[in-house]
Amino acid sequence: MNYTNLIISSRFENTRLAALCATEVASRSFNSEALNEIELSIVELVNNCIEHAYEESVNQQVSIEFKLFKDHLIIEVTDNGKALDPSILDNMNGSFDFDPDDLDNLPEGGFGLNIIKASMDEVKYERLNDKNHWLLTKFC
Amino acid sequence: MKIESKNVNNTLVLILQEKRLDASQAVSLKDEISEYIKADNQNIAINLHTVEFVDSSSLGALVSCLKLMGSRGRLTLFGLNKPVISMFKLTRMDRVFTLCETEEQALEALEA
Numbered sequence: 001m002n003y004t005n006l007i008i009s010s011r012f013e014n015t016r017l018a019a020l021c022a023t024e025v026a027s028r029s030f031n032s033e034a035l036n037e038i039e040l041s042i043v044e045l046v047n048n049c050i051e052h053a054y055e056e057s058v059n060q061q062v063s064i065e066f067k068l069f070k071d072h073l074i075i076e077v078t079d080n081g082k083a084l085d086p087s088i089l090d091n092m093n094g095s096f097d098f099d100p101d102d103l104d105n106l107p108e109g110g111f112g113l114n115i116i117k118a119s120m121d122e123v124k125y126e127r128l129n130d131k132n133h134w135l136l137t138k139f140c
Numbered sequence: 141m142k143i144e145s146k147n148v149n150n151t152l153v154l155i156l157q158e159k160r161l162d163a164s165q166a167v168s169l170k171d172e173i174s175e176y177i178k179a180d181n182q183n184i185a186i187n188l189h190t191v192e193f194v195d196s197s198s199l200g201a202l203v204s205c206l207k208l209m210g211s212r213g214r215l216t217l218f219g220l221n222k223p224v225i226s227m228f229k230l231t232r233m234d235r236v237f238t239l240c241e242t243e244e245q246a247l248e249a250l251e252a
Contacts, residue, residue, distance in 0.1 A: 012163035019193070036223040043195050047163050100235040103210060108203045111196035111231055118230055 002068040010050045010060040010079075015043045018064055025066040026073050029140050037119035038073065038138055044112040045077050045134060053081025053132050070140075072121075077134040083127045094118035141168040145176070151183040151250050152176060153243060161191055161198035170201035174208055182213030185246040189219030194227050206237065214238075218246035 006021045008014040022042045023035050030038065046062055054060045060081065067074040094117040098107055117123050122137035142157035154176065161169060176184060186202075202217070209215045218240040220228070228234040240246040 015162055015164070015195070016160065032222075033226070036226060039193065040195065040223075040227065043162060043193075047195065047197060051163075096230075096232045098232070100232065103207055106203050106207060106236060108200040108207075109196070111199070115196055115230065 002066075004066040004068075006064045006066075008046070008062050008064070009058065010054045010056075010062055011058050012047065012050060014062075015046045018042045018046050018062075021064070022066065022075065025068055026138075029068060029073065030138070034138065034140075038075075041116045041119045041136055041138075042075060042077075044115050045075075045136065048112045049077065049079040049081060049132070052084065053079045055082065057081075072137055072139045075134075075136040075138075077132075077136070079132050080130065081132060084125060084132060086125060086127075089113055089117075089123070089125050092117050141165060141172050143172055148243075148247060149251075151185055151247055152181040153185045153187060153246075155187040155190075157190055159190060160193045161201075162193065162195045163197040166195075166197035166201045169198055170204050173201075173205045177205060177208050177212065177215075180212075183250040184209070184213070184215045185240075185243065185250060186215070186217050187219045187243065188217055188224060189221070191224055192221055194224050196231070199227060199231060199233060203233065203236070214250050216240055216246045216249050218243055 004025050008017055019039045022038050026038050049062050063078045065076040092114045120136045121139050124135040126133045144155040146153050206215055216238040238249050240249055
């Protein structure tokens with residue numbers, strides 16, 4: 001198992017560091033399409049931590065652990081921010097339902113968790129010891 | 141946000157100069173394109189050929205611009221790289237935006 005740990009402060013520009021680290025760790029085990037999905041998922045998850053858990057408070061800590069196994073990658077993301085209502089994640093099915101012809105009511109946000117669900121093979125969330133703990137799995 | 145612009149016939153072509161459109165760029169992306177829309181440019185084609193990554197916040201910014209354009213005129217996107225096209229398809233926004241491969245096709249789509 002190849003293990004990498006990245007700790008970033010809660011600034012949106014730091015999602016680039018998370019993306020860089022994720023694609024570097026995964027580059028030899030995944031094709032370009034899967035790498036794009038991994039990059040998008042980690043960026044969306046860190047965005048979610050910053051925007052919702054930390055409510056855009058800067059200089060909070062987001063820990064990202066990458067565990068690369070022979071046939072899968074596990075990404076564990078931990079923050080100390082506000083808890084997520086788990087039903088929000090449970091109710092997302094990785095699909096995007098809206099009327100493309102109804103311009104005024106097109107969604108401008110709220111895609112993040114659905115994108116992660118659609119892009120990764122497993123997405124788990126737990127609240128443990130006053131921390132948000134995310135576990136994303138992608139099989140090679 | 142680096143954006144170059146040029147006028148071709150009756151269309152304003154905006155050439156984004158960024159490699160990544162993420163949450164740190166989303167507000168300026170929305171604000172700057174909105175200014176061009178509010179300046180009464182009725183046909184706008186946005187060149188995304190330098191962009192290799194778009195997250196949901198920047199996608200939302202583009203949706204906001206499309207809604208602002210509304211019935212004032214038309215807005216197309218062209219030069220999308222593969223990961224960017226994948227993002228539009230994943231979120232089904234490829235059915236909302238007019239996506240073209242080249243500037244020529246984007247201009248044709250706007251004039252049609």
